[in-house]
Amino acid sequence: MKKPNNVDASGQPMVFFVTSLGAFMGSLDLSIVNVAFPALERSFSGDSRALLAWIITGYSIVFGAFLVAAGRAADRLGRKRVFSIGMIVFVVGSVACAASPDLAGLIAGRLVQGVGAAAMLPSSLGLLLDAYPAERRSQVVATWGGVGALAVATGPTLGALLISAGGWRLVFLVNVPIAALALAMGKGSLPDVRPDPSLDQPDYLGVVLVTVSAASLVLAISEGPTWGWSSFPVILGFVVSVGLGNWFVRRSSHHANPILNMELFRSRSFSVSNLATLVYAMGFFAMLLGNILFLTTVWHYSILQAGLSVTPSPIVVSIVSRQAGKLASRFGFRPVVLAGGVIFAAGLLYFPLMTSMHSNYLADWLPGTLVVGLGIGLTFPVLGAAAVSSLAKEFYAVGGAVGQTARQIGGAIGVAILVVILGVNSTLSDFRHLWFFCATMALVTALLAIALTNETGPRGDNIAVQSGDI
Known part of the structure; x- marks a missing residue:
């Protein structure tokens, strides 16, 4: 350009x-x-x-x-x-x-x-x-x-x-x-x-490889209970996913203009942050859909009631995320992501411990959803900033895009796992298992945060780009 x-x-x-x-x-x-x-x-x-x-x-x-x-x-x-x-x-x-x-x-x-x-x-x-x-x-x-x-x-x-x-x-x-x-x-x-126009064309074959690889993995996971985990289509899905994923990584290592610049992963902060983002997104996206399904199927809320019931959490996220970059700038990425992951897990664990078949929104739901919002607001934007913090400025945009890709792929895997956990006729016990899964992903993210370099976040464009990105 x-x-x-x-x-x-x-x-x-x-x-x-x-x-x-x-x-x-x-x-x-x-x-x-x-x-x-x-x-x-x-x-x-x-x-x-x-x-x-x-x-x-x-x-x-x-x-x-x-x-x-x-x-x-x-x-x-x-x-x-x-x-x-x-x-x-x-x-x-x-x-x-x-x-x-x-x-x-x-x-x-x-x-x-x-x-x-x-x-x-x-x-x-x-x-x-x-x-x-x-x-x-x-x-x-x-x-x-x-x-x-x-x-x-x-x-x-x-x-x-x-x-x-x-x-x-x-x-x-x-x-x-x-x-x-x-x-x-x-x-x-x-x-x-x-x-x-003199710039090299992107690696469009690489786009196809990563798309089919991710889709095959999601298909194999989501259809595993129906087709059978040892069935030929499910095994083939896993094999195709691994095979094309390996081809994509090898191609990205040698292509002149790869979709995934493998050189970026030499940075420990970049590698750990994107792995944490993928894991975190698995729990986050599963929770987003799972909470709506719980409210409409177990508590029998209308869609309007369910929509209003989950709104407080993203409002908290939008408020907290603006302050998360300032906290990272002062204390470093590691303690903020670690605290955010633990808080997110605590909010998720509130649901299986408190909810029952009978709805009690103010006591059994609202406190948990507010804590969940606090945890998300501290974690997602700071993970994005941590990923690009160690990169040269000219790599901020592509580094941020890789983080978004990790988030979307992780989210797709998380929703596929939700399908497996909830099954066809979801019960309260199934949703409790789902919340435990989401909390586990949050705690794994917190553990991964320990491996982050504890540099303080810069006050430049890379923090700003991520501050509202939830």
């Missing part, structure tokens, strides 16, 4: 607004679709929960796999162009989801959404950085990240309201007016920095 010319100060607010709409859309889908899951189960009652889970896992796998390649494509083709194309693709996927007559069409629409989100998010951040001078970027990017946190916080309530008003299809159609506004306003306001 050629050296950018910062946008005139009078045009910067518009650039921030448009790019924030892209961040809002991508982050909103993280929580709003989880709220829709019970309604989707009723609409597609003939399909198994393992198949329905692909609505979430398919999106996560494609989004994570395409993220780095899309960011590099934006450098070659132009960030404004890739941002616009990504938003259009995301809307096409959203409309396809809303109009889908069957589960196969819905999953296909979600895969398209994943490609669009992968193109939209890194290019939106690049456009924002192009528009502002260096001395203002940290503050502006932190605020941009806060918009994403706000989207996650409002997703459960907004999704529940939309579903109650007109059904689950509105959850996908809500993206259309947001995208239309962003495209209309961005046409004349986004910086049109000249692309650099």
Whole structure:
């Protein structure tokens, strides 16, 4: 990408607004679709929960796999162009989801959404950085990240309201007016920095390898109880996943422009942080969906009640995450991530110890969900910052993208494990086992934090980029 010319100060607010709409859309889908899951189960009652889970896992796998390649494509083709194309693709996927007559069409629409989100998010951040001078970027990017946190916080309530008003299809159609506004306003306001077509093309075969490898693993895990763990399809799924994963790593070690730059993993902080992110995401994403399913199946809450009930946690996250970077800057990454993992586990353990078949929201649910929010707010943003803290500045963007990929792949694996734990007719005992699994992942993350180098977090762009990213 050629050296950018910062946008005139009078045009910067518009650039921030448009790019924030892209961040809002991508982050909103993280929580709003989880709220829709019970309604989707009723609409597609003939399909198994393992198949329905692909609505979430398919999106996560494609989004994570395409993220780095899309960011590099934006450098070659132009960030404004890739941002616009990504938003259009995301809307096409959203409309396809809303109009889908069957589960196969819905999953296909979600895969398209994943490609669009992968193109939209890194290019939106690049456009924002192009528009502002260096001395203002940290503050502006932190605020941009806060918009994403706000989207996650409002997703459960907004999704529940939309579903109650007109059904689950509105959850996908809500993206259309947001995208239309962003495209209309961005046409004349986004910086049109000249692309650099001389840059090498991303390793698109590597994208295919990591996508199929992750999908095979998720398929083998989620269908294991149904097909049998020793059945040929399940064993084949594990073999394909390991084989293609090994091919992907070997290819990335020698490719001129790999999806995964293996040199980055020479940094202990980068390696440990991304492993911790993957493990943490397994518990985090399983909890997000599991809590909605518990409230609607065991406590028999309506979707609106369930959406409102889980909202306090992401609100706490959005508040705490802004302070987490300051704590890391003062005390170092290790104690903050360690404390966050333990607190997250404590909040998760509150649920199996306190909940029963009879709902008591204020005593049995609210305290746990507030503690969970505190733990997440201390952990996720600091893990992202720790991953890039030891990298040279020119690797901040790709380092952050690798962290996002680890998060999405970990989330897909976590949801697959949820399917195994909950089974078909979930009981209170099944949910207790799920919460124990999530708490275990949180404690493993805390143990991994001990291996982090305890440097204090910088006050630059890398902390800011992660501060609102939950």
